[in-house]
Structure formats: C-alpha cells, structure tokens
Amino acid sequence: MARYNNRNRTRNEENNGLFRPRQRDTRRRKKRNPIKDIEYIDYSNIKLLQRFLNDQGKILPRRITGVNAKQQRAITRAVKYARHLALLPFVAEDMR
Amino acid sequence: MARHYETTVIINGMLEEKQINDAVERVVETITKHGGTISETDHWGRKRLAYPIGKKNNGYYVRFEYDASGEIVAPLARFCRIDDDILRELTLVLTERDMQKREETETRIAEAEAAAESAEQDTDDSGDSDIGDQGVDDE
Numbered sequence: 001m002a003r004y005n006n007r008n009r010t011r012n013e014e015n016n017g018l019f020r021p022r023q024r025d026t027r028r029r030k031k032r033n034p035i036k037d038i039e040y041i042d043y044s045n046i047k048l049l050q051r052f053l054n055d056q057g058k059i060l061p062r063r064i065t066g067v068n069a070k071q072q073r074a075i076t077r078a079v080k081y082a083r084h085l086a087l088l089p090f091v092a093e094d095m096r
Numbered sequence: 097m098a099r100h101y102e103t104t105v106i107i108n109g110m111l112e113e114k115q116i117n118d119a120v121e122r123v124v125e126t127i128t129k130h131g132g133t134i135s136e137t138d139h140w141g142r143k144r145l146a147y148p149i150g151k152k153n154n155g156y157y158v159r160f161e162y163d164a165s166g167e168i169v170a171p172l173a174r175f176c177r178i179d180d181d182i183l184r185e186l187t188l189v190l191t192e193r194d195m196q197k198r199e200e201t202e203t204r205i206a207e208a209e210a211a212a213e214s215a216e217q218d219t220d221d222s223g224d225s226d227i228g229d230q231g232v233d234d235e
Contacts, residue, residue: 038204040197043186044104044140044159045205085104085186086145086155 033066041074043081046088050095053079057092099189101132101168102161105176106184109142109154116156119181123160126175132164149183161190 038048052060052067052075059079062072082088089095107119120137127134140157149155169187176185190198 038201040194040201042198042201081186081188083146085106085157085184086147086149087143089146092146 033068033071038071041071041078043078043085044087045078046082049075049079049082049088053088053095055092055094057089057095098163098165100135100161100163100191100195101187102159102190103127103172103185103187104157104159105182105186106145106149106155106157108152108181108183109145109156110152111156111181115181119179120158122179123158123176123182126172127160127162127164127168130164130168130171132162132168134160134162136161152183155183 034051041048043049052065054060059076062069065072065075067075079088083090103123105123107116111119124134124137136159138159138161140159142154142156145153145155172187173185176182
C-alpha cells in the first residue's frame with residue numbers, strides 16, 4: 001500500500017508542470033437565456049409558458065430553464081394566473 | 097386613486113351566443129356602475145378549459161381593460177361569483193410600465209414569429225453558432 005502511494009507521488013512529481021486537471025468533461029456549458037427579449041410575461045401567452053413546464057404541468061426550475069431570477073418570478077406568477085383561468089392545468093398526465 | 101385594470105372573465109361556454117352577450121353586457125354594466133371607464137374589450141372566444149370548472153369543459157373568454165378606482169375590485173369579484181354564467185374572474189392592476197413593456201414584447205414576438213416563418217427550413221442553430229466548439233473538435 002505504502003509502495004503504491006509512493007509510486008503515485010513520484011508519478012505526479014514527474015508530471016510536475018505538465019500535469020493538467022481533467023476538466024473537459026466536468027466543465028459545464030453556459031446556459032443561454034432563452035427569452036432575453038421578452039420583458040412582459042403575459043399569462044395569456046400559453047405557448048411561451050408551456051416551455052417552462054414539464055409534461056405534468058409543473059414549473060421547471062431556473063437551473064434547467066436558464067432564465068434570470070426576475071424572469072423566473074414573472075413566469076411563476078403568470079403560470080399561476082393562467083392556471084386560475086384554466087388556460088393551464090394544475091395537474092396533468094401529459095400536457096403536450 | 098384611479099388605476100388601470102385588466103379583468104378577464106370566463107363565461108359558461110355551453111350557453112347560446114345571445115346569453116353570452118348578455119353576460120358580457122352584465123359585466124360591462126357592473127364595471128361602469130362602479131365608476132369604471134372601459135378602454136378595451138378583447139374577445140378571445142370559446143376555449144377548451146384545461147380542467148373542468150363546475151362540470152363545464154368549455155369557456156368563453158373576455159378580457160376588459162378599464163380605468164377605475166380600487167373600490168371597484170371587490171364588488172366586481174363579488175358580482176362574478178354570484179352570476180351563474182360566469183365561471184372565473186381575474187383582475188390585475190396594469191401599471192404604466194407593464195403596458196409599455198407589454199407593447200414592446202408584443203412587437204418583438206411578432207417580429208420573431210415573422211422571422212421564424214421565413215427561416216422555417218433553416219437549422220435551429222443558425223445565427224449564433226459557437227466558435228469554441230470548432231476549437232475543441234480540432235484537437
């Protein structure tokens with residue numbers, strides 16, 4: 001065990017400055033804001049709102065949609081108004 | 097203080113055309129009775145509801161925009177609840193900024209749709225392809 005560790009260490013030392021951390025796979029792609037141009041999120045624009053729901057009709061998190069916080073709040077509000085007016089379902093098996 | 101309001105109502109979609117118009121008229125009356133001046137009426141028409149309301153699957157949507165004082169909101173909501181032909185109601189305040197933004201957004205959406213239609217056959221990634229991608233591929 002100790003020998004193995006030693007070997008590892010020498011290997012690293014050999015690599016020295018040439019050692020490069022793996023990053024190609026772990027680096028994440030920067031999300032693009034999909035609705036940058038839209039300033040007013042209208043509750044009657046179902047086509048737009050549906051892009052931010054999963055097929056059960058749940059609101060997708062920002063982590064996935066990539067919109068900014070302000071827009072996410074506006075979307076959430078709009079979805080809730082749309083649900084009140086039965087434009088969107090509260091629960092759905094398959095929305096699409 | 098006078099504000100700009102937007103109210104959308106769902107009227108029972110099973111009714112005859114005439115009955116729907118009567119119901120719309122009743123809403124208009126209620127708004128004017130409480131000191132509102134309607135600036136815009138928008139008929140979305142019959143739509144299938146996303147879920148049944150009071151055993152109905154269809155609704156006739158009408159949106160009103162009007163100026164009124166805040167005292168109108170509660171009586172209007174109450175009226176809609178009592179009226180049997182009105183299934184749902186939603187009243188929102190529209191600030192000047194909201195209206196401005198909405199207009200801008202609407203024109204932009206229209207522009208984008210026109211552009212999308214003309215470029216229907218093109219691939220999705222046209223316009224802003226990633227230069228970084230090509231660099232990785234060369235490795």
